[in-house]
Amino acid sequence: MQADRIKILTESIKRLLRRNATSHLRKIVSKTHAADLSVVFPSLAISNRHKLFEMMDTQQKGILFSELDETSLLTFIEEIQLDEVVEVLEKMAADDVADFIGRLPEEKSAAILEKMRKEGSEEVEGLLRYGDDTAGGIMVPDFIALREDTTATEAIGSLQKEHMDVEMPFYLYVTDEYGKLVGVCSLRQLVVVPPDTPLKDFMSTDVFSVETYTDQEEVAKLVARYDILAVPVVDDTNELVGIVTVDDVIDIFREEATEDFLKLAGVSGEEFVETKSVFKSMRIRLPWLFASCLGGILAFFVIGGFEESLSKFTYLAAFLPVIMGMGGNIGTQSSTIVVRGLALGFLNIRDIWSVVFKELAVGFILGLFYGTLIGLVAQAQYNLVAVAISVGLALVCSMSVAALVGSMMPMLFARINIDPAVATGPFVTTAVDIISVFLYFQIATILMGI
Template sequence: MSENTVTVKNDSRHELRELVSSQLQILLEQNNLEGVKALLLPVQPVDIAEAIESLPSQMQLIAFRLLNKTEAIDVYEHLDYTVQQSLIEQFKRQEVIDIVDKMSPDDRAHLFDELPASVVSRILEQLSPEERQATNLILGYEEDTAGRIMTPEYISLKQNLTVEQTLEKIRSLAPNSELVYYMYVVDQSRHLVGIVSLRDLVLHEPQQTLENIMTKDVIYVKTDMDQEEVARLIQRYDLLALPVVDKELRLVGIVTVDDVIDVLEQEATEDIYALGAVSSDGDNYFQTNLFTVARRRVTWLLVLLLTNTVTGSIIGAQEDVLTQVTVLAAFIPLLIGTGGNIGTQSSTVVIRGLSTDEISDLGPAKVVFREAIAGLLLGLILGLLATIWAYFLPQTDKNIIVSLSVGISLIAISTLASISGSALPFLFRRLGLDPALMSAPFITTAVDVLGVLIYFNIARLMLGI
């Protein structure tokens, strides 16, 4: 399929969602409930969820109650957690049981993370014993781990079963399983000993046993593994699901690829926010209270404000130089701005490399050295251009010494910025801090303060002041 075809289909689906959202609101305003049912009948659950999310809060419950029970469960799982919480607070007792009891355990656990503890306790009491046990199992693990994103709805089999018996068992277990493409083979103590795919079952003779056709070299994760590491494994080996075992290597659940996509999106969003020195805490930024937004962003802005104060003090201390050659002040924004941009570029590629393990084979020393050379090359190119530009500025009166001071300073600052930008993420990771969140403010601090010192010291040396 060509890229243009994909783009057209994506655009068409976006237009469809917009059309459904606008028509849904119009029909609800007209109290045309039969029209709403007819409108939503051919629409996919994920698109219905987005349409409901776009409605005013007082209309969301009305639209949701017009769905049939089976469709309502699918739609509810696709809703944003804030909308899920809003709806569940308005549901009647039986509605809560009907919806939450039929949700997959991992989605239910995500929902419970967002609800008040008193509400969670009340809902848990109303669940069936099997669903309550499955949910408590997941809630018992730490957040952001494999145990927290796994589902216990999988198919496990004994190794003495034949292919024919296995296929018969799959037919009976499939309605309650999230995935039927992989079957997990366990021993009497539920230890994971192998894996069989649906393809394997189709290709082998009916009387062969699972022990003879299963893959014994199974890729698995433990319940306490970080969810981002789980996502990388599924991505690396192109799996649809990954088995999760406890400390005794007993099979307790599986992590499916759809959950991994959510994890990758969440982690990428957190990293992007962190690169801008914004703490997201996993919330939807544009639905967060503005006072909370300001509180999260002000910390690093205060750090940068203090940095700029220090930089200003350093510039003020160079009054004797600036009095004699005032044009030096004109190039300060250029130097520290360029240095800051180069440092940010270096930190961005290193942080991304750390996240994807692309630089794990190189090691910190080689990465920093590589970025230092890149910074030096950038400095030589930009320094040459800055020297020529500074020489022909009217303010410099063709002062070659001032022009060379600017060019040499830019080379030194570019190299320093690249070293800082590449080294700081490694340092912060070693200290157990988030490299993405910590690097940007510290790079700005280092480049601003040291860049100004380098510039004035080079200018003093070359001008003989």
């Protein structure tokens, strides 16, 4: 449904641009969210991009800058005046500006910061001091914080006069005289208590906070676990310096999930963005494909060790694809489940044996089912009980070992502080292929008396 709507929007905008129907186009732009316009934007010619951009208001332009992919953004920024870029950035939230500037070349970002108003550029430069993937790098420096002796009436007055433009007004953070975070209260609490009640009398002192260097993935897990709309960020002295809001958390989950799945496939997030560079894509994939190539060479030597068996019973080779394929599939399933469980915090390294035994049991039961099925096919085709049993047992062993390896490896990598998303995919695939081939020919050699 969403894809169809975007397709219709794209075709409508292109048609109106061709006809130079400016008035109709302005109406569509004014009623369309900039996030949708950012999907249309890269498909337009350079001249049409300028026309569409000029029809947007400042808020839409800011959202467009945040939503455009890096390649489209860098291309477009080179085509417009620096003053026009600065005008848009000065209306954007500081964390979004910091993210935007972090995606630009150093010379361009320095020029933009120099042109921005001093107060705005200082805020952005403060955020740029922190790593892109830390709480400090994604936090919003604008928040509502009042002293603990402030009354409910004074707090409401402050919200109406001084904090009208704050991004997340649902939480009011409470600090002591030194600016250290001591509590939090919601807007609901603020309006139901007697007007002269100080914040310290009804605030919650059980505050979930993170430090500026906390990894963004940990921040996202905290927000998801406790169902909060924002999490406060403090420095080493527990002084409140910013907040991370739920909209940024959604972006984090999307980025981390994309990154994990790309790593499982043996590619990188860089390639996801840099689609135009053939040599860069080749360089990124080369080491992961080398691991698979090395596994294939080892499998070649394993098969070569059973050359005598194959020369006598050539039909054994017919079942190699299904045994290796089924083992590889269940190994990938197990590893994917465990990697995502670790990433989302649903699994803990301490759970290693319960997870491994569960996946091993699943692999064994599925192996029995499919081993019986393929064994019956082998019996019907060749009418040889030994072949049917060899194929069936090999499939049981292959799928059981694959589930074992697929579930154990991510847990072991996580225990020794190696990113399981990076290392698991190539290792599991290669190991399962080699083990499956060896077990198959070993079982066939024993049962068929070769």
